């Protein structure tokens with residue numbers, strides 16, 4: 001029988017996360033205070049995050065130990081399986097080998113619990129009573145709601161309006177875990193009221209929902225803020241994905257030629273890519289590493305690498321990243337988790353160093369790929385993950401055209417069980433591609449803060 005699954009025993013869950021910052025050939029640009037434009041210190045972040053996460057945010061240690069209670073929770077679904085997509089390979093009639101690391105096996109159905117669990121854990125031990133956060137499609141909100149339930153913390157979620165309307169079951173899941181969920185923009189916050197006054201019919205965006213969640217945490221000493229992507233500590237926690245995959249690819253006796261992941265804020269991409277980039281920097285891997293973005297929100301491929309705010313209301317520090325402008329409100333694509341104006345500074349930095357590439361996929365191609373994947377592999381991917389699937393299929397077909405072997409590895413970041421409304425709309429022919437929103441992006445980029 002041909003192998004399709006490469007499993008590790010539970011005691012192979014990594015003992016430490018991998019921090020690529022220790023190995024970077026050039027340091028990242030500092031994060032700046034929005035008022036003084038000077039580099040911020042830990043105390044500037046203390047109202048929002050517990051100190052252990054702030055330390056991880058600025059750490060240069062190569063390995064950061066995963067606390068026992070976090071590994072214990074990870075053990076429910078980790079090590080996550082690595083599959084060889086043999087039936088998809090046959091369907092494509094390609095000489096390429098296709099492997100995928102499946103993160104949909106977590107209880108919330110995506111990679112997000114990899115960071116939700118440690119974030120809730122560190123908040124708990126530092127005395128936080130409540131966490132506020134934003135969510136796009138609801139994957140992050142449900143992951144944090146679950147982690148908060150495990151550690152006995154309240155959870156308040158601002159859910160982007162278009163997703164709140166498109167994905168009622170995600171909201172129901174968050175509420176089942178005990179979280180309180182509000183459609184964003186809301187009238188509960190100053191930032192929300194300001195947006196509503198200007199754009200009453202807005203779809204909302206992650207940038208707006210972040211403003212609301214940050215505002216709530218900044219105003220309440222018992223509430224801290226949690227972010228599901230973008231920040232260094234989030235990307236760090238996700239490296240369990242790549243660390244496990246390296247061992248699993250060794251079991252398979254293969255080395256990837258190309259590594260792919262969808263990129264919204266960049267966390268599942270970084271989770272797979274950073275441990276491989278660590279190998280690449282040591283000359284142990286030659287793989288091309290590619291981030292896959294939606295054409296409607298292409299921060300890495302079309303954005304500027306510049307200092308910008310992480311949110312729409314400009315409450316966050318300034319980070320140097322690939323950005324479409326913090327006031328850009330992306331089209332209402334169904335891959336809600338990819339509707340973010342910026343890209344993680346760490347991912348932006350390795351892109352700037354030429355260590356990774358980026359490509360785009362249109363919404364209809366993403367769904368077509370998801371359907372093809374489901375028919376071959378049985379798993380119905382989340383709309384975000386469809387972007388990675390589409391890019392993997394593109395690579396496999398290119399290998400076929402060139403008559404060359406190629407080993408393709410991608411992260412299937414989550415399943416689409418809560419996104420079936422999007423598939424219904426797709427099958428009914430109601431989804432559309434969005435042209436690159438050039439005018440709105442030009443306007444948003446014109447408003448970038450000036451930092452010398």
Ligand SMILES: *Cc1c(COP(=O)(O)O)cnc(C)c1O
Nearest residue numbers: 139229264265266267268337414
């Ligand atoms: C949130 C999410 C994404 C996008 O976020 P990243 O930080 O870029 O990984 C992708 N896929 C799924 C399933 C998600 O839930």
